[in-house]
Amino acid sequence: MPIDAVAAVAAEPRRAEIGWDHKDIQLYHLGLGAGSPATDPDELRYTLESRLQVLPSFATVAGAGTGTAGGLSSPGVEVDLAAVLHGGQTVRVHRPIPVRGRAVQTSRVAAVYDKGKAAVLVLRTEASDDDGPLWTNDSQIFVRGEGGFGGERGPSARPVPPDRAPDHTVERAIREDQALLYRLSGDWNPLHADPEFAKLAGFDRPILHGLCTYGMTLKAVTDTLLDGDPTRVTAYSTRFAGVVFPGETLRIRMWSGDGRIQVAVGAVERDDAPVLVDTLVEHS
Template structure:
């Protein structure tokens, strides 16, 4: 199967409506491990409304799932989520109504039998003032769709990781039911819940969502580089390199270089790098 450039150019969504509440903000925070220690007063504001509820910035990527990928004509059964990039135009409110626009921002043809790279862009605006809140770009490898005559290339260049020991390493053990909890945010793919579906995909048990690992890394960066001030985060990018299984211990190594925070996450027990080429940009908001 091959995709068609005209179809990709026409694949657009405009003003799709979404809404979320404080309950959604707390559920997302819980699903990426916030509040694991109920006495941790630094994380409590993300899971308890108390004095002032805060949001985990990477929640943005689950708030406006427009389904643009289904308009591209790509073979959905052979799609691999390769990278996630997020730009926060302003701090993410704890609730709100959104209007989202999506398009295919970039496309690269890796050749017949090698697949295609699609960069899908979604920008969400607050319905209250029509001003942008966030933009995220999802890079996917469409493994069954190469050789369609599109531009050559392999997608956005990865962020480089420093060749020196990390400035901080944050260690989090994921819950054994982490995937069942995370799927309540937006992604109910049975790969993350049904052992039979996972087995057919080549896994011995359901795997954790890549975006859950992405959120776990955000939790680590919030602690190590932001003192949990989520309003400072202006962008958060990472590449997915291996799956995490619920119950795995995830170690996020962090390098702080001025306003740029570089990171990589691994599961030492399996000697697996699960997120790579991560970069978060901080501001003084």
């Protein structure tokens, strides 16, 4: 069987040294649409090195996203990448990410779940520097056709949607060139740039990276409800429910709670077709 769950979970973590500086942070933020208007003081904290703060979702691209790629090549994991879907993402930050840093990153398969028609790999990437842990990054990867091996189904609990209107709703436009800019942070999948490749995958044009939508949403929540202070975010999780195309508009609904913000994201131009669901921002 292409996935040997026991071997995958038992494999030694892969270890790599990664580094970043203000240019990596700025490029990532620009790829999320930051910097418009360019002279807005609220945007300069994402784009100007002398005022720079770091969105915790940067952890998904630190080291050019090598943690997830390493997990897919772990012992016991032999899959057809055409059958792979990014199902969900969780980032937990143990302290604010510095603008410039070096860290040791370890990646491993934390769990393999049997969903019947698909297997779910939980690829865990942890980063630490000389001062201790920085972040824990979990990617939930669906592999179609690899279920049915008799393994655990995994957790099924999901956030209960609030039974009221959103406390805040904002819209964020996606530029036509946004996927081209975002991919410079490390995700070179031609699905997001090459129209011919996109057609082979069943789309009439390239789609936006799910992790770009993920970062855009965290920025919108931070700016709207956390006084523009990304250091207040302690954890951020979502489930990817649908694709987004460059040129579309995200409608981001937010419900505030005690240290938690629930979020739902839809595509305005497609009757609010779900994009991100079961989305939760935890904060101080």
